[in-house]
Amino acid sequence: MNVFFEYLKRYIHLTEKEEAFINSKLRYRTYLKRQYIVQAGDVCKYQTYIVAGKVRTFCLDDDGNEHIISFGIENWWVGDLKSFISQTPAEADVQCLSKTEVIQISHVDLEELYKEVPKMERLFRLIIQNAYVNSQKRILRNYSLSAKERYLLFQEEYPQIVQRVPQYMIASYLGITKEFLSTIRSQILKES
């Protein structure tokens, strides 16, 4: 049918009937640059799949500093999961960094999908499992590597992101200041 179902096929096999049913629950939408898919304080109503574009998920701490929790590009899911599953106010903002096309599933629709198409449980189990493994890897790296090492690995693993988002956001994602990332980069340049 479309890019979304191609994506689903990587994880589960669906009958035509199931595809049609799933499709009936999808909401297609386009956001503009700087618009919010989720705003802290509001309930996160949808699981959001990115068809095209890019977003960032971030939190504000007590001192008003932004901390980037994650980026999202094509084929990634975004949203404040905690808020979504409990339908309570979100702590994070999800903001588009460019015009972004998405597919969304609401909480009730997803529960219904789980009921009618149990393979969807499998799909999301696999996706979240994967996200969890990456999350643990990130924690470990924050503990065991220097800022420079983390930056080099990030560059290696997510070149598409390094090229497409401003440097100060990458610094925030890595848990360092933009100034320090800048000095790290000049060090790397000198070395080579």
Add this chain to the structure above:
Amino acid sequence: MNVFFEYLKRYIHLTEKEEAFINSKLRYRTYLKRQYIVQAGDVCKYQTYIVAGKVRTFCLDDDGNEHIISFGIENWWVGDLKSFISQTPAEADVQCLSKTEVIQISHVDLEELYKEVPKMERLFRLIIQNAYVNSQKRILRNYSLSAKERYLLFQEEYPQIVQRVPQYMIASYLGITKEFLSTIRSQILKES
């Protein structure tokens, strides 16, 4: 039947037949203090549910330093998830900190359970979803809070763990040195 099925009932409802089938796939085992449930380099063969006891999951970095990724106590699942799902060598060690009773499910058995009892997909989706939310919370805290603040929050949220594992492991879990945690603690004492 037993504590494990009580635990399952918090997430999903099972028929007697299903319970019996699940039970036929469970492996009961007891480890002694210092024994390894998973060893880095070996494949993680089981998802392990802790009935009683306590464990730690840790990695060694290139300089031979230990980094504690997580603790596990009653009702928690442990194992190297990445190794388990792909059946490749584990990067982490899971070691018992005291005599520990567990229930284990092997990779093939779990796949079969998913097939025969689709509710198990839901169970593990919910469990991993929860673990993922906590993991993200931990990342954010590492970025936005000082070591002292992280320690105070950890004490609040996991008093059972603070009381039951050595301080130097908690330091490692928080991403700081044992010496620094010691000075934090003496600061806290002076303040009160």
Add this chain to the structure above:
DNA sequence: CGAAAATTTGACATGACTCAACTGGAGTGG
């Protein structure tokens, strides 16, 4: 009781932060 393990303490070192000034595009409007 004695040895090993865990914790504390203190002197010193350093990675990363803060703040402020400066540089260099990328619009935007006159």
Add this chain to the structure above:
DNA sequence: CCACTCCAGTTGAGTCATGTCAAATTTTCG
């Protein structure tokens, strides 16, 4: 097409949170 502004990125000086190392002390447990 120039002048102006704005935002991202750079640079440098000074500072601070946390790390390192070594020794002293306390706790645990065989």
